[in-house]
Amino acid sequence: MTQQTQQPGTTSDALSAISAAGVSVWLDDLSRDALQSGALKNLIDTRSVVGVTTNPTIFAKSIENGDAYEPQLRELAAAGASLDEAVLKLTTADVRDACDLFADIHAATGGQDGRVSIEVDPRLARETEATIASAHTLWETVDRPNLHVKIPATVEGLPAITAAIGAGISVNVTLVFSLDRFRAVAQAYVDGLELAHQAGRDLSTIRSVSSLFLSRIDTQVDKALDEIGTDEARALRGKAAIANARLAYEVYEEIFSTPRFEALAVAGAHTQRPLWASTGTKDPAYPDTMYVDELVVADVVNTMPGKTLEAVADHSRADGTDTVHGTFEDSRQILDSLERLGVPYGKILEGLEEAGVASFEKSWDELLKDVTDGLAAAGS
Template identity: 55%
Template sequence: MSTPTENLAQAGVSIWLDDLSRTRISSGNLAQLIDSRNVVGVTTNPTIFATALMDKNDTSYDEQTRELAAAGASAEEAIFAATTQDVADALDVFRPVWEATNHVDGRVSIEVSPDLAHDTEGTVASAKELWQKIDRPNLLVKIPATKAGLPAITEAIATGISVNVTLIFSLERYEEVIDAYLTGLERAHSADFDLSSIHSVASFFVSRVDTETDKRLEEIGTEEALALKSKAGLANARLAYELFEKKFAEKRAQDLIALGANLQRPLWASTGVKDPNLPDTLYVTQLVAPGVVNTMPEKTLEATFDHGEVTGDTITSTYAESHEVMANLKAVGVDFDDVTRVLEEEGVAKFIDSWHGLLESVAGVLDAAR
C-alpha cells in the first residue's frame, strides 16, 4: 500500500515543507521527513525564522548568539548569520535529493529582507549577498512579486541566481512574473550562462484568497454569494496553471527551453486551511497536476499523509468551471482585482511586521547575552 504522499509525488507534485529550524535539522527530523513523507524541499520566511529563533525551549542558537553578541553584531547581522547557516545546512541535507531529481528538487528558499519589497536595487543586492554567502547550487532566493520586485527577478535570473517568486495573488501579476523570468533567461543566455543551472518557482498563495473573498461574500450575504464561498482560492490557482501551460507553450519560452532553460514551476503556498469547516487537505488534493510544487505547513503535511485522497490530476479538467467561478464572483459584486491588491499589500505588510518583530527580539537577546 502506497501512502497519500507517495501518491502525490507519483502524480507529479513536489512536496515541500513550509518550515525550518536548527533543531529540525540537527535532530534528524528533516531527513526523516524526506524518507517517510516524500518531502523534497523547504520554504522559509521571516515568520518561520522568528518562531524558531525565539523558541525559549530551543537552545540550538545559544552558542552562536553568545559569539555574535561578543563580536558586537547588530540584530540584522545576527539574523543573517543564523538563517544563512540554517539554510546552508538544510541544503546539504537535501543535496542527495537535488542530485536524484536532476537538480529540479532538493531546494531550500530564503527570502530577501521584507523591508526591500519596494526597492528594486536593494532587493538585487540582497539576493546576490544571500546567493554568495550560502553558496549552494540548490538554493532559491525568494523575491516578492511586487512591482519593484519584477525587475529584481529579471536581474537575479540574468546573473544566474535561482529564484522563488513569492506573494503572487493575481493572474495579471503572474503573467508579469513569467515575463520577468523569461527576460532574465534571455539576458542570461546573452551573458553565456548555462540556462540549465537556473531554476525558478512562482509561488501562488491559495488560502488567503478564500479568506478575503469569503469575507466579502458574507458581507454581500445573498444566496448566490454564499454559494461561492471557499471556491475562489482553488479557481484562481487552477487558472494560474492554465496560464502556465499557455505561456510556456509559446515560441518565446520554447526557444529558451531548447537552449536548456527550465520551466518556472507553479508553487502552491498558503495551503493550510484557515476555515475549520473545510477539509484540512483541500488545498493539496484539489491542486494536483504534473510539475507543481505544494509547500505545506507540517500540520497539513501530516493530515495529507494520514488521510489525503489523491485521485490524480484535479486541475486541468476544471478550467471551464474555474472561469465560471470567477465570472460568478464578479456577477454577485466581488471586485477580485481589489481582493488581490489588498492581499498583496497585506502580505508585504505582514512580512515587514514579522521582520521588525524579529529584529527587536534578537536585539533583546543580544543585549542580554552581552
C-alpha cells in the same frame, strides 16, 4: 471523514501518489531544532518531502522558541556583530545546513527539487535595486546551488526577478495572488533567462518557482460573499483560490509552450513551476487537505506547513489523479460569478499583496527584536 490513521515512521500513500503524479512536496517550515534533532530528515524519509520554504515569520518563531541558537548568538555577541550581520549569519546558517541535507535530492532530480528558500529583507519590497543587492548577498553567503532566493512579486520586484535570474540566481517569487501578476512574474523570468543566455550562462542551472497564495484569498473573498448573503453567494464560498490556481496553471502551460521559451529550452532552460503556497485551510468548515487534493497536476510544488503535511499523510483522498486539467472553464465561471455578484475580487487581491508585505515586515521586526534580545543575553 478521517481514513485509516497513518502510522509514524511509514510513508504516506497520498503523499507518495501525488509525488508520483508530479507534485513536489515541500515543507513550509525550518528550524535549527528540526535540523539538529533529525526531525527534518525524518520528513524526507517518511513524508516524501523534497524541499523547504522559509519566510520571516518562520525565522522569527524559530529563533524566539529555539535554544539551539544560543551557541551561535554567543559567538556573534563576542565578535561584536551588528544586528544585521547577526540576522544574516543566523538565518543563512540554517538554510545552508538544510541545503546540504537536501543535496542528494537536488542531485537525483537534476536540480529540480532539493531546494531551500530564503527571503530578501521584506522591507525592501518596494525597492528594486536594494532587492537585487540583497538577492546577491544571500546567494553568495549561502553558496549552495540548491538555494532559492525569495523575491516578492511587487511591481518593483519584477525587474529584480529579471536581474537575479539574469545573474544566474535561482528565484522563488513570493506573494503572488492575481493571474495578471502570475503572468507578469513568468514574463520577468523569461526576460531574465534571455539575459542569462546572452551573458553565456548555463541555463540548466537556473531554477524558479512562482508562489501563488491560496487560503488568504478564500478568507477575504468569503467575507465579501457572507456580506452579500444570498444562496448563490454562499455556494461560492471556498472556491475562489482553487479556481484562481487552476487558471494560473493554464497560464503556465500557455507561456511555457511559446516559441520564445522553446528557444530557451533548447539551450537548457527550465519552466518556472507554479508553487501552491498558504495551503493550510483557515476555515474549519473546509477539509484540511483541500488545497492539496484539488490541485494535483504535474510540474507543480505544494509547500505545506507541518500540520497540513500530517493531515495529508493521515487522511487525504488524493490518489494521484489530475484534478486541474478539465477544470479551466468551470474555474473561469467561478471567478466571473464573483464579479457578477459584486465581489471586489481585483481589489481584494491588491489588498492581499499589501497585507502580505506588511505581515512579513512585522515578522522581520520581530526577528530583529528576538536577535537583539538574544545578543544582549549572550553578551551579559
